[in-house]
Amino acid sequence: EVQLLESGGGLVQPGGSLRLSCAASGFTFNSYAMSWVRQAPGKGLEWVSYITSSGGNTYYADSVKGRFTISRDNSKNTVYLHMNSLRDEDTAVYYCASYTRAFDYWGQGTLVTVSS
Amino acid sequence: DIVMTQTPLSSPVTLGQAASISCRSSQSLVNSDGNTYLSWLQQRPGQPPRLLIYKISNRFSGVPDRFSGSGAGTDFTLKISRVEAEDVGVYYCTQAKQFPITFGQGTRLEIK
Numbered sequence: 001e002v003q004l005l006e007s008g009g010g011l012v013q014p015g016g017s018l019r020l021s022c023a024a025s026g027f028t029f030n031s032y033a034m035s036w037v038r039q040a041p042g043k044g045l046e047w048v049s050y051i052t053s054s055g056g057n058t059y060y061a062d063s064v065k066g067r068f069t070i071s072r073d074n075s076k077n078t079v080y081l082h083m084n085s086l087r088d089e090d091t092a093v094y095y096c097a098s099y100t101r102a103f104d105y106w107g108q109g110t111l112v113t114v115s116s
Numbered sequence: 117d118i119v120m121t122q123t124p125l126s127s128p129v130t131l132g133q134a135a136s137i138s139c140r141s142s143q144s145l146v147n148s149d150g151n152t153y154l155s156w157l158q159q160r161p162g163q164p165p166r167l168l169i170y171k172i173s174n175r176f177s178g179v180p181d182r183f184s185g186s187g188a189g190t191d192f193t194l195k196i197s198r199v200e201a202e203d204v205g206v207y208y209c210t211q212a213k214q215f216p217i218t219f220g221q222g223t224r225l226e227i228k
Binding site: 035059103105 | 153155157159164165166167170171174176206208210212215216217218219220221222
């Protein structure tokens with residue numbers, strides 16, 4: 001059974017930093033690209049970042065470029081999202097999702113709240 | 117960026133009746149490899165999204181056959197042949213032809 005388990009969310013002040021983790025199991029992690037997608041309270045889905053299966057290529061939404069960094073450790077079956085210079089508008093549930101044909105599998109999400 | 121526009125934004129449906137959601141992209145989603153990277157997601161209340169359909173019309177593993185996708189180029193449709201209570205939620209189309217990956221605004225399916 002495929003499982004994606006996000007962690008690392010919480011309350012942070014504007015300008016602060018957080019690192020999200022997503023631990024994967026039940027599939028060949030190093031064969032899948034991975035992505036982060038967020039959802040602000042009561043809003044729709046917003047793609048955040050994407051990393052290829054090897055980690056060699058990464059992509060970001062303009063709204064987070066220069067502030068967020070996606071990475072992965074294939075030996076630990078884990079993908080990360082390092083978030084710096086957080087803003088109020090980054091408040092959202094952050095989902096990790098595997099990607100082959102599309103966003104195949106999703107985690108349950110972790111809530112990030114940016115507030116003073 | 118490719119803009120994805122869904123209609124309607126809300127769809128009240130009678131149980132057992134059909135439902136249809138449209139998605140239009142601001143440019144063709146046909147990739148240079150010949151594939152069209154248009155997919156549909158379902159998000160039930162309080163749940164993460166779930167993949168229903170990929171590459172226009174391919175049902176993902178475990179998705180009931182009452183869900184079907186069609187379309188080409190810039191116009192796509194998700195159809196539910198006989199709506200069941202468990203189908204309540206928000207449906208999103210999404211394109212992955214190019215970065216940034218973009219989503220439609222979402223269509224809320226509710227039971228009359």
